[in-house]
Amino acid sequence: MRLIAEIKDRQPEMASWRQHLHQCPEIAYEEEMTSAFVAAKLESFGIEVHRGLGKTGIVGVIHGQDSDDGPVPAIGLRADMDALPMEERTNLSYASRHPNRMHACGHDGHTTMLLGAAQYLAAKRHFEGKVYCIFQPAEEGGHAGARSMINDGLFDRFPMDSVWGMHNWPGLEAGRALAHIGPAMAGADMFVLTIEGQGGHAALPHQTRDPIVAAGMITVALQTLVSRQLSPFDQAVLSLTKLQAGSAFNVIPDTATIGGTLRTMKTETRDEFLQQIETVAKTAAKVTGCDVSMEVRPGYPPTINHEEDAVVARGVISEVLGPDGLETDMTAAMVAEDFSYMLQQKEGAYIWLGAGMESPSLHSALYDFNDELLPMGASLWVRMVEAKLPHQTA
Ligand SMILES: [Zn+2]
Ligand SMILES: [Zn+2]
Known part of the structure; x- marks a missing residue:
């Protein structure tokens, strides 16, 4: 595994952000504290912050070096921020403090992985073009936060060539990941x-x-x-x-x-x-x-990875997690995901990052995001940016 050293060193700090978010879960379009936390972190990294897309959604814009000519290349990285309306039964010291609210799908972890990548990218700015960090509300329950952000002008205000999503995946070993060629989710x-x-x-x-x-x-x-x-x-x-x-x-x-x-x-x-x-x-x-x-x-449409981008993602997974870290045999899942709306409009792909064989299933009252994944996900994000944008070695 070749994690980015500076990101790996910050794993304890990232875990503390993640556990803070875990304690304060908020459901669809109520992600006020969560988005305030995200915005404050982005601003502390010196990142330009845009609020209020899809009500509580946030876009952080990281400006790279100016390109020599032509249109500015740009990539979008997306994390979901919302929790589920359910009671947590983990008995963790940082278990939910909000009645009938729980981060049981790991969106606290997804948000943190993207914050970790944003912190690194903003410090280095070693790429040409722009990186848009998209923190979306309301993925769960058919509330289509991704569509709300698109309707609020996500792709018009922040023109990007491709958009990428990532979800932790219990039942796949931690340290392995997958990008389906074609359909990923139903x-x-x-x-x-x-x-x-x-x-x-x-x-x-x-x-x-x-x-x-x-x-x-x-x-x-x-x-x-x-x-x-x-x-x-x-x-x-x-x-x-x-x-x-x-x-x-x-x-x-x-x-x-x-x-x-x-x-x-x-x-x-x-x-x-x-x-x-x-x-x-x-x-x-x-x-x-x-x-x-x-x-x-109508519910969420199928999540269909663009084939060339899935191949790019597989290359990045092999680079960061090692050749054994690339899973290629898992079939698509019959669960649905509103990142599908973004892939209907932009090239890109959706990555599953293994959460471990022991992890309780997503949406279980016993589930907790595996903090080992934080430097993996953040490193994958950074290498994905490098795979898509011209850059110098950081
Ligand atoms: Zn979920
Ligand atoms: Zn989820």
């Missing part, structure tokens, strides 16, 4: 199917159009979508998770509803299947005489 959409029938007496079914029978047929028919209509080389999950109808033993109800979620790895599959769900449901219900309508509640 898109996750929700939908509600409303079945309109005609209710009546349970003993007189011929006078009704039974939405419960329709719901049964739809439930079975939808099982054929992934198994029979998806290429074996693609991946998707369709789960029906809510089925509601009826209120009495002797009444056939007027309506039934089915709710579910669709997870896909490709934008094309997502678009096609969201249409197909409605078509299959309407067709399956036809024999009952019921009508079906569908409401889609």
Whole structure:
């Protein structure tokens, strides 16, 4: 492993920032203390700070040396700052002091890793162009802080050629990392199917159009979508998770509803299947005489790494963590991530940094970010900047 020595030496200081953030978790768009902490640190490093993108988001601008000619090259590095609405059960000395709030996804660590890199880059300024350090709110819970920052002009006010994200990953050894070529994480959409029938007496079914029978047929028919209509080389999950109808033993109800979620790895599959769900449901219900309508509640799109950038990231991982530190075999995950909105607009890639095999899973009440990762993540960030921008040896 070839961590940057000055960053490695600051691991205890970074761990103290991380544990401070861990004690004060804030959820979507409420990251007031967190963003104030980030802004104060950036300012103390002499970095230009822009506040209030996506309500509580922050962009730190690190100016490098002027380039000789042409447009200024620029790179964006993104960390998420938000916590989850849940109770912590770790009993750590620095456990959450906020009721029903917990940093259970390691965003306290992601924020700290980027601060550590920013501190080093601002001290050296050994690159040409600009580094934008993006601290975003509201990644969790579908609140799409990344999209809020984009809507507030992130890419217009801070023009960048590429954007990069990083997440710690329990189940992958600490000291190893991965950048998928192509899809890294799924898109996750929700939908509600409303079945309109005609209710009546349970003993007189011929006078009704039974939405419960329709719901049964739809439930079975939808099982054929992934198994029979998806290429074996693609991946998707369709789960029906809510089925509601009826209120009495002797009444056939007027309506039934089915709710579910669709997870896909490709934008094309997502678009096609969201249409197909409605078509299959309407067709399956036809024999009952019921009508079906569908409401889609869009979630995060699939997170798709740009192939060339994923190759660059893999080179950086090998350089910093050693050739054994590069994981290449892990498949993409069916969880979703709003960094996908940034990758829809910019080149770049998303890196998983192993958190260790012993780490409790993300979103567990026992989870805690592994502070060993702080110098690894910060070193990866710095080398990523060097891989993308012209620079001198620091
Ligand atoms: Zn999470
Ligand atoms: Zn997360």
